[in-house]
Amino acid sequence: MKNKSIIISHKSDIDGRLGRELFCYLAELPVNTETLWIEYGKDEQYIGETAKEWAVGKDVFILDFAVSQGFFNTVAKYANNVQLFDHHTGSMKIQGTKVVDTNESTVSLLWSAFGMGPPPKLVKLARLIDIDMIHDRSLLKHKLFLDSIFMEDRDDKQEQMLQLLDNYQIPEKYELLEREHFERVEALVEKAKFASIEEGVRVVIVERPEADRDLDTDIVANTMLSRLDSVSDVDFAIVYFTIPNVGFVYSVRKFASMPSSLEEFTKSFGGGGRETAGAFRLDEPLDI
Numbered sequence: 001m002k003n004k005s006i007i008i009s010h011k012s013d014i015d016g017r018l019g020r021e022l023f024c025y026l027a028e029l030p031v032n033t034e035t036l037w038i039e040y041g042k043d044e045q046y047i048g049e050t051a052k053e054w055a056v057g058k059d060v061f062i063l064d065f066a067v068s069q070g071f072f073n074t075v076a077k078y079a080n081n082v083q084l085f086d087h088h089t090g091s092m093k094i095q096g097t098k099v100v101d102t103n104e105s106t107v108s109l110l111w112s113a114f115g116m117g118p119p120p121k122l123v124k125l126a127r128l129i130d131i132d133m134i135h136d137r138s139l140l141k142h143k144l145f146l147d148s149i150f151m152e153d154r155d156d157k158q159e160q161m162l163q164l165l166d167n168y169q170i171p172e173k174y175e176l177l178e179r180e181h182f183e184r185v186e187a188l189v190e191k192a193k194f195a196s197i198e199e200g201v202r203v204v205i206v207e208r209p210e211a212d213r214d215l216d217t218d219i220v221a222n223t224m225l226s227r228l229d230s231v232s233d234v235d236f237a238i239v240y241f242t243i244p245n246v247g248f249v250y251s252v253r254k255f256a257s258m259p260s261s262l263e264e265f266t267k268s269f270g271g272g273g274r275e276t277a278g279a280f281r282l283d284e285p286l287d288i
């Protein structure tokens with residue numbers, strides 16, 4: 001008898017969303033396979049006794065999520081089978097059935113894990129958007145287009161994905177949307193400031209107001225860094241926003257050529273990151 005499957009992923013970016021759709025297709029699971037959407041930093045609430053409610057007797061597939069070993073073990077205790085597909089450095093040390101490659105995105109990693117051969121344009125773009133948009137502004141129109149399909153609650157995601165896997169075509173209007181987005185970014189970046197924080201860490205920083213919450217962080221950071229006479233003038237670019245009564249969210253970016261460790265920097269504030277991107281959250285604003 002076939003076991004019931006459950007997918008664990010997150011809704012916050014295209015890699016988590018498209019990764020879930022692609023997994024259903026590659027693993028030949030029904031489009032409506034049960035999915036537990038977990039938020040980064042809140043994964044602990046799904047383990048312990050609550051794992052019994054959703055994991056017992058199931059085949060569990062964890063996608064694009066660096067869960068803790070404790071999380072993995074608890075799920076494994078109740079589930080029929082657990083597999084992890086991820087590209088975050090935190091997943092490298094997980095003991096269990098896994099496919100982890102930090103040079104890929106989860107979408108591109110799934111494509112090769114299922115032996116699908118050379119990746120089609122959709123898979124290549126999804127990988128680049130996830131790991132390299134800080135360097136390549138021309139990816140923005142593709143992100144805006146793919147977000148309009150996969151970040152929305154619509155029922156035809158599988159059909160759209162299959163069509164794009166077969167023949168990737170981006171509607172013309174995304175050139176214009178990209179240009180408008182760049183113009184808004186240029187206006188925002190006018191307000192960027194230089195600051196020194198924590199033992200001489202030099203940053204270029206800008207606050208993103210409510211109305212600009214949709215602007216892409218990689219593109220804002222790329223624009224701030226590109227405007228500098230020399231990127232050696234700073235260690236990082238920071239884009240932040242305030243959530244009233246909750247706190248301050250800081251997104252950190254740098255070009256790969258910049259020498260400071262972004263991962264160490266974000267960790268020192270209790271956050272996390274990888275080579276060129278990371279974030280942390282504070283109750284009080286940074287002293288700048």
Ligand SMILES: [Mn+2]
Nearest residue numbers: 015064106130
């Ligand atoms: Mn990812």
